[in-house]
Amino acid sequence: EPEVTQTPSHQVTQMGQEVILRCVPISNHLYFYWYRQILGQKVEFLVSFYNNEISEKSEIFDDQFSVERPDGSNFTLKIRSTKLEDSAMYFCASSEGLGVYNEQFFGPGTRLTVL
Amino acid sequence: AQSVAQPEDQVNVAEGNPLTVKCTYSVSGNPYLFWYVQYPNRGLQFLLKYITGDNLVKGSYGFEAEFNKSQTSFHLKKPSALVSDSALYFCAVRDRERGGGNKLTFGTGTQLKVEL
Numbered sequence: 001e002p003e004v005t006q007t008p009s010h011q012v013t014q015m016g017q018e019v020i021l022r023c024v025p026i027s028n029h030l031y032f033y034w035y036r037q038i039l040g041q042k043v044e045f046l047v048s049f050y051n052n053e054i055s056e057k058s059e060i061f062d063d064q065f066s067v068e069r070p071d072g073s074n075f076t077l078k079i080r081s082t083k084l085e086d087s088a089m090y091f092c093a094s095s096e097g098l099g100v101y102n103e104q105f106f107g108p109g110t111r112l113t114v115l
Numbered sequence: 116a117q118s119v120a121q122p123e124d125q126v127n128v129a130e131g132n133p134l135t136v137k138c139t140y141s142v143s144g145n146p147y148l149f150w151y152v153q154y155p156n157r158g159l160q161f162l163l164k165y166i167t168g169d170n171l172v173k174g175s176y177g178f179e180a181e182f183n184k185s186q187t188s189f190h191l192k193k194p195s196a197l198v199s200d201s202a203l204y205f206c207a208v209r210d211r212e213r214g215g216g217n218k219l220t221f222g223t224g225t226q227l228k229v230e231l
Contacts (some may be wrong), residue, residue: 003158004158006158031217033217035219035221040223041223042119042221042222042223042224043159043205043221043224044221045218045219045220048217048218056192056217056218057158058218083196091158091159093159095217098217099177101166102217103161103164104161105158105161106151106158106159106160106219107158108156108157108158109158
């Protein structure tokens with residue numbers, strides 16, 4: 001069964017450093033998403049991406065964040081200058097289409113720890 | 116703004132007993148509702164969804180959920196729990212009226228523990 005994969009599983013970084021979280025969506029999916037979960041809190045939507053453009057983003061997704069599909073398989077989330085409050089589990093997801101009948105498939109997550 | 120509440124951080128059930136994991140929602144229009152499950156070191160796995168039609172929705176692994184519009188609830192149920200059902204369960208909503216976007220709003224999750 002095809003899966004969304006994410007690397008690394010755990011990333012530790014110093015405050016102010018740039019990090020790139022990587023995701024490989026399911027191969028025939030066209031829509032990509034990032035969510036995050038701060039420990040003990042809700043899973044929060046960050047951004048959705050389609051046709052090489054951001055289609056929707058939340059208030060959390062400020063200028064420190066960017067997304068990119070650098071090639072035909074990877075989908076990345078970059079945080080330019082990490083803050084302590086960026087420490088969270090980051091989930092990538094993908095869906096075949098946009099309609100509600102197209103479920104979002106999630107990866108196992110990357111745990112980001114900012115020191 | 117749409118929101119989801121899962122009032123219980125943890126639910127404990129004996130194997131073989133029925134289980135219920137509660138979820139209530141708030142949206143401006145009519146909702147699309149989802150349940151996801153997360154096992155340790157795994158991603159969120161889709162269990163079931165309510166789009167329209169029959170209020171009782173059946174999903175994977177014997178789970179079902181009942182949509183109740185008057186109570187704005189979408190509780191997850193299973194008639195007979197298994198130890199292997201022990202996991203973290205998330206309820207999520209998408210506002211049907213928003214159109215366009217596919218953003219899911221999640222609850223905080225409920226840890227289900229099924230014991231022998």
